Amino acid sequence: MRNFSYVNATSIEQVPSLLGRSWDDAVVMAGGTDLVGEMKDYAAVPKRVVNLKSIEGLDYIRQDDAGLRIGALTTLTDVLENSAVSQELPVLHQAVSVIASPQIRNMATLAGNILQRPRCWYYRSEDFPCLKKGGARCYAVGGVNTYHAIFGSGPSYIVHPSDAAPALMALGATVHVHGPRGGDEVLMDDFFTMPEMNIRRENILRPNEIVTEISIPKPEANSKGMYLKVRERESIDFALVSLAAQMTVVNGTCERASLVLGGVAPIPWRAVEAEDYLRGRRITEARAESAAEAAVEDAAPMPHNGYKVEIAKNLVKQAVRALAS
Amino acid sequence: MADRKQKAAPEEPKAAQGNGGTRFTRRGFLKGAGAGAVTAAVAPAMLVSGARTASAQEAEGVMAGTVTLDVNGQTHNVEVEARTTLADALRDRLEITGPKVVCDRGECGACTVVMDGKLVFSCMTLAMDAQGRKIETVEGLADGDNLHPLQEAFIEKDALMCGFCTPGFLMSSKELLDANNNPTPEEVREGLSGNICRCGTYPHVFEAVMSAAEKMRKGG
DSSP: OOOOEEOOOOOOTTTHHHHSSTTTTTTEEEEEHHHHHHHHHTTTTOOOEEETSSSTOOEEEEETTEEEEEEEBBHHHHHHHHHHHHOOOOOHHHHHHHHSSSHHHHOOBBHHHTOEEEEEOTTOOTTTBGGGGGGGBBBTTTOTTTTOSSOOSSSSOOOOOOHHHHHHHHHHHHHEEEEEEEEEEEEEHHOOTTTTTTOOBSOOTTTTOEEEEEEEOOOOTEEEEEEEEOOSSSSSSSSSSEEEEEEETTTTTTEEEEEEEEESSSSEEEEEHHEEEEETTTHHHHHHHHHHHHHHTTTOOOOOHHHHHHHHHHHHHHHHHHHHO | OOOHOOOOOOOOOOOOOOOOOOOOGGGGGTTTTTTTOOOOOOGGOOSSSOOOOOOOHHHHHHOOOOOEEETTEEEEEEEEEETTTTTHIIISOOOOSSSOOOOSSSSSOOEEETTTTTEEGGGSSSSGGGGEEEEEOOGTTTTTTTOOOOHHHHHHHHHHSSSSTTHHHHHHHHHHHHHHHSSOHHHHHTTTOOOOOOTOOOHHHHHHHHHHHHHHHHHH
């Protein structure tokens, strides 16, 4: 890890001026569980690291009529142990429960989780100057792409590693951003960006902007949610494929389905085709099957990751069945 | 797929790569330049702790400084660089070598310590962030020559083979039992799920924790 200059921020307002115009100048750190690893691997070599943990009052979970507001510095453990989350937002509760390990959940924050950088082994290796690091190619193409994307058409084939992001997206959450011109709000659905729009990053944040809060609207009265995650190890592992599902089913008919896949694309991947198919339909075994097929209609697996298509289908089928019953 | 593309983020200005010239090379900080030796004085303005007002100096940040670490009830002043992890500060400066650095990426659990009552990976915690926090390592578990019930149970149930992961497992077990002295086997597995044993002694570890819990409930 290259040494850096470490600054303790004391207020949200102060942060944009402590950051720079380029990601090479300065980065923010909260739990550090992703950034410290990136710095050890020289995937990030910032001149300055701005500590956000020194800002008071960014660690909260508040409930009102509109829903839940979660401060950016709230740890994953605090989200996991919150009764409003476990009772009303099972999809988020279940997603957070399968993130990494107790140690990581004690350190890592909810905002940091959705801002994680790719876990691609080429990106994390100093030996591969890949597209994400300003290089000329994506080494997953023609390389070993077992854990890479099955959706999207490049030019980078990373997958988004977050478990919380698909759950928050399925719930229609909003990200609150603070920058030099003040605060802004962006729907999770508009927050993440595909590589063809911005090859170096995975979301709309500029180098001098930070996330301050994530707000989650109260789910519809008849809706139910769940998070399914398939991984190679039962702990401390990222998803091969995951699915966040929130569905409103009345008398066996799906009024609305929100299905977001994780681990399959450079951003949390909304299965729009499956959602459209399910809307207004009575859920049957055959239709759960058809929804699963629709979810992977656009999949274009690489030579080593075709298995992800089958997992994605099975997760959609499982969730649709479970949430309709 | 145009609807997937969403808002374009602005192009990042092309800044010079790397951070030429800022690498900290002071001999006193180089590993091997005298184990644990605290050498040159650090200017008071570089102290990490202290005033919270945003002076120009603070906005620039610090590349090195002195942190006060409270480890197992003893306080130590340690000079560290900004990049020094808590694991390295404990092991290389204070010779508190219970926490092991194995994966050095927050994945294996060998460096686990308890900080302010919570389990953390010391390899992923900056030493500067541990300033003033209460840190517990395996060295603080026994009371003099009297082993902690968990340590006794690990011996009794043969819960270690090579033993390299054991300090981490003990700290995770301790935090688990401090929070809940009557865990189910499933809760024990979940509580220890951040620790890896490459010898595969998990069943014995789980058995030891259950046995220690029972003993501790009886006041042993």
